Amino acid sequence: ISAFDVVFPNLIPDKGRILNGISAQFFKSTADIVPNHFISDKVEDYPAALHPFKDYLLGRSMLVKKTRVIPFECIVRGYISGSAWSEYKRTGTVGSMMIAEDMQESQKFAKALFTPSTKASEGHDINISYREMLSHMDPWIAEYLRDKSVALYNHAHELLKKEGIIVADTKFEFGSIGNKIYLIDECLTPDSSRFWDLESYEIGTSPTSFDKQYIRDYLNKSGWDKQSAAPTLPEDVVAKTREKYLAIYKIITGKELT
Numbered sequence: 001i002s003a004f005d006v007v008f009p010n011l012i013p014d015k016g017r018i019l020n021g022i023s024a025q026f027f028k029s030t031a032d033i034v035p036n037h038f039i040s041d042k043v044e045d046y047p048a049a050l051h052p053f054k055d056y057l058l059g060r061s062m063l064v065k066k067t068r069v070i071p072f073e074c075i076v077r078g079y080i081s082g083s084a085w086s087e088y089k090r091t092g093t094v095g096s097m098m099i100a101e102d103m104q105e106s107q108k109f110a111k112a113l114f115t116p117s118t119k120a121s122e123g124h125d126i127n128i129s130y131r132e133m134l135s136h137m138d139p140w141i142a143e144y145l146r147d148k149s150v151a152l153y154n155h156a157h158e159l160l161k162k163e164g165i166i167v168a169d170t171k172f173e174f175g176s177i178g179n180k181i182y183l184i185d186e187c188l189t190p191d192s193s194r195f196w197d198l199e200s201y202e203i204g205t206s207p208t209s210f211d212k213q214y215i216r217d218y219l220n221k222s223g224w225d226k227q228s229a230a231p232t233l234p235e236d237v238v239a240k241t242r243e244k245y246l247a248i249y250k251i252i253t254g255k256e257l258t
Helices: 015-029 048-057 082-091 130-134 139-161 213-222 235-253
Strands: 038-040 072-079 108-114 165-177 180-184 193-197
Touching: 015 038, 015 235, 072 139, 108 139, 130 139, 139 165, 139 180, 213 235
Parallel strands: none
Antiparallel strands: 072 108, 072 165, 165 180, 165 193
């Protein structure tokens, strides 16, 4: 698992199957909002050379279209939290945009904000403004990425609110084949999103979450400087993270992981 752009040595049991199952469900259900790279998660649809490995691949893999990755992370924030909250406290801005109203931690924005970042192959991603993003690509591409990201976020927010979950923010990635743009990578998973418990949600607090915020909180208290080698996470932190991931998997898919 990763946090603060660093990969930790621990494995979170079942995390691959959880992320794969959630992503597959959302790729299937949001294809009418934006095309995506998903082809199938049925091993019988994979190339024949992979069929002998069915037991290993089932539930933890998918067949996708190969795209040229657009090197930006498309972050949508419906609520102020995490790095956005830290930036706001320092400068009164979020994603370099001035926020007119006085806000408290975890408060909902009047409308979801698009706050992209670079996608670094090494080192840390860098938050940039939409205007900066425009300078790196054709304007129609930037506008498409922004509008489709916000549409996906709004869809998920309304959908999961009915299940008692707030999607506070999330990250999407896109790729292209020719002039056509596809949603790629993962979709609305606890690795790429903040999922909050609606019932206990309260402005001015850090809500109960079903994502890797639990690990971020542990690391912030641990004394790790975020620059040196990633420490090994304690067994109880790994177990609690798995528990949270399993919980959101069941809420989103309606199924127990078997």
